[in-house]
Amino acid sequence: xxxxxxxxxxxxxxxxxxxxxxxxxxxxxxxxxxxxxxxxxxxxxxxxxxxxxxxxxxxxxxxxxxxxxxxxxxxxxxxxxxxxxxxxxxxxxxxxxxxxxxxxxxxxxxxxxxxxxxxxxxxxxxxxxxxxxxxxxxxxxxxxxxxxxxxxxxxxxxxxxxxxxxxxxxxxxxxxxxxxxxxxxxxxxxxxxxxxxxxxxxxxxxxxxxxxxxxxxxxxxxxxxxxxxxx
Numbered sequence: 001x002x003x004x005x006x007x008x009x010x011x012x013x014x015x016x017x018x019x020x021x022x023x024x025x026x027x028x029x030x031x032x033x034x035x036x037x038x039x040x041x042x043x044x045x046x047x048x049x050x051x052x053x054x055x056x057x058x059x060x061x062x063x064x065x066x067x068x069x070x071x072x073x074x075x076x077x078x079x080x081x082x083x084x085x086x087x088x089x090x091x092x093x094x095x096x097x098x099x100x101x102x103x104x105x106x107x108x109x110x111x112x113x114x115x116x117x118x119x120x121x122x123x124x125x126x127x128x129x130x131x132x133x134x135x136x137x138x139x140x141x142x143x144x145x146x147x148x149x150x151x152x153x154x155x156x157x158x159x160x161x162x163x164x165x166x167x168x169x170x171x172x173x174x175x176x177x178x179x180x181x182x183x184x185x186x187x188x189x190x191x192x193x194x195x196x197x198x199x200x201x202x203x204x205x206x207x208x209x210x211x212x213x214x215x216x217x218x219x220x221x222x223x224x225x226x227x228x229x230x231x
Contacts, residue, residue, distance in 0.1 A: 004048070005045055005048045005049055006045075008041045008042070008044040008045035008048065009041065009042070009045050010041075011037060011040070011041030011044075012037075012038060012039075012041030012042045012045065012211075012215065013041075014037075014041075015034050015035075015037035015038045015040075015041055016038050016207070016211040018034040019031055019034040019035050019038060019207055020204055020207055020208065022034055023203040023204055023207065024204065031077060032077055035073050035074070035077060036070065036073060036074050038073065038211055038214075039066055039069050039070040039073055039214065040070060042066060042214055042215060042218055043063065043066040043067065043070060045218070046062060046063060046066060046218050046221075046222075047063060049222060049225075050062075050063070050225065053225065056102075057098070057099075057102050058099055058102040058103055058221070058225075061095045061096070061098040061099035061102065062095070062096070062099040062217075062218070062221050064091075064092075064095040065092045065093070065095035065096045065099060066092075066214075066218075067092075068088045068089065068091045068092035068095060069088070069089065069092040069214065071088040072085045072086070072087075072088035072089040072092060073085075075088055083143070083146060086146065086150055087146075089150075089187075090149070090150050090153050093153050093154050093156075093157040093183075094153060096157050096160075096180070096217065097153075097156055097157050097160045099221065100157070100160045100161050100163075100164060100176060100180075101160060103164070103168060103172065103176070103221055103224040104163075104164045104167035104168045104224075105167040105168070118163075121162070122159050122162065125155060125158055125159065125162075125184075126155070128184075128188070129151055129154075129155050129184075129188075132151075132188045132191055132192060133147070133148070133151055135192060135196045136191050136192060136194075136195035136196050139195045139196065140195055143195070147191070147195075150187075154183070154184055154187055155184070157180055157183070157184075158177075158180045158181055158183075158184050160180075161176050161177045161179075161180035161181075162177055164176065164177070165177075168224050168228070169223060169224065169227045169228070171220070171223040171227070172220045172221070172223035172224040172227070173220070174220070175216045175217070175219050175220030175223060176216070176217055176220030176221065176224075177220075178213075178216050179212075179213045179214065179215070179216030179217035179218075179219075179220060180213065180217060181213070182209045182210070182212055182213030182216065183209075183210065183213040183214070183217070185209045185213075186205075186206050186207075186209040186210040186213060189202055189205055189206050189209070190202075190206055193206075
């Protein structure tokens with residue numbers, strides 16, 4: 001790892017910790033400076049390490065996911081732009097789904113997929129998503145349809161990450177899967193805090209799981225690039 005590249009990770013770490021500190025101190029106005037730097041630092045790191053493959057679908061899809069995530073972070077700083085921020089994150093997750101599919105061996109044909117087995121493997125995730133939706137549903141109002149669509153997409157992102165098992169090296173699989181799952185947890189807490197009831201220290205938990213999740217996804221894709229598949 002080149003030293004100039006790791007500097008971007010230091011920016012990511014500094015911005016993440018600073019943003020959490022601002023949340024602790026309830027200095028929300030200062031988050032306009034810290035929050036946009038989180039994904040900016042991570043995105044620049046990914047851009048630097050993927051220059052040799054910048055023209056590939058993998059590099060483009062993950063980079064697009066980071067750009068949409070960065071845009072979503074900025075939009076969510078304004079309460080009245082919440083729906084647009086969620087829209088940006090939905091597009092980020094679609095890009096991640098594409099990237100996760102590319103960062104693995106060729107998927108099986110539909111004829112060879114065991115849908116029953118896949119369903120039961122993913123069942124705990126379905127239960128978690130259904131539970132969150134059940135809790136927030138009474139207070140969604142006009143947000144019900146957007147939340148349903150968003151839930152389906154983020155669940156698809158996590159299940160796509162899980163589906164990489166055995167189709168990429170183990171380090172890449174676990175980093176990407178845990179990263180996607182933490183992203184899911186972060187969004188679930190946002191939904192519960194906003195549409196069900198306030199959660200103590202929700203902001204810290206949300207940003208902590210989100211930042212770690214994004215970092216793990218990027219590092220998991222990096223692992224795939226360095227070692228596409230174990231022999």
